[in-house]
Amino acid sequence: MAYTLSTQVPLPYTDAIEAVRAALSDQGFGILTEIDVRATFNQKLGPEAGDAVGDYIILGACNPSLASRALAAEPEMGALLPCNVVVRRAPGAEATTIEAIDPQTMVQLSSSGHVQEVADDAGTRLRAALAAVSSR
Template structure:
């Protein structure tokens, strides 16, 4: 099973990050965390490591209503939250890649019908956000 939903966009990296945040907001997701991998690698491992990963951010996206439903069904689901969304662009790349965790991954770990409903809803919303960013 693929564990990410992926699209590629012709936008420059910074524009893609802004577009992803806006598309997530349109689907009811807020961004709780933002981890700049390039900056972290550069600080901890040196310039070469930062340069090798390229522009790369992990956005911790959360839709409070969906998170509440998932945690109500199984409190352990908190270990899988928030939904991570990656925006990345390798050095010299012509496109920016946007990837989101496929919420169906949660279903693989749970037998709860409520968790499946939440994963289905989250998946629909994340697919819509990625489609909006890619102009589909």
Template structure:
């Protein structure tokens, strides 16, 4: 079962991370949180674990209008928010991978038609952001 949408681009780490933020903003998503998994591994597990992982950032992306609709329909949906977007690059990789949660995962956990509508909207927006990145990588 796939629970992410994924694109791999021939961009360096810093550029891929910046363009991911911009692509998400272009679809109405703000970044509520950033988790630098590499830095956490280095602090908690040592430099070797961080090096083995490579660059790895989890962006907690939120579109406030969509979040409001989801929480109004089903308050428990807060456990699934924000939409996580991963930007990662292995230590020897020549490309950077960007993955966004598939919002249809929410639909599998709820019978609410309103949640389905929100998931469809979020899905369209996240896919559009990834498509923007796909195009940026080819430039």
């Protein structure tokens, strides 16, 4: 089962991060958290581990109105929030990969029609954000 929405872009890593931030914002998402995986690996595991993973950031994106609807339908959905969006570029890669959690994974854990509606809306918005970055 695929659990991410994904695209690759020829943008440099830092440019891709800024493009992703802008595209998510255009779709009503804010960034609540940011995890620099490479820096964390460097600090906790050593530079070899950081170099092996390459440039890698996890952005915790949240659209407040979608989150509110999901939590109203099922408060347990908070365990799946925010929506993680990854921007990564492996050592030697010619493209930067952007991946977002596919909101339909939430639906597989819930029987609520309201959760399905939220997942559909979130998926549409995340796909639009990825398409916007891909078209740059």
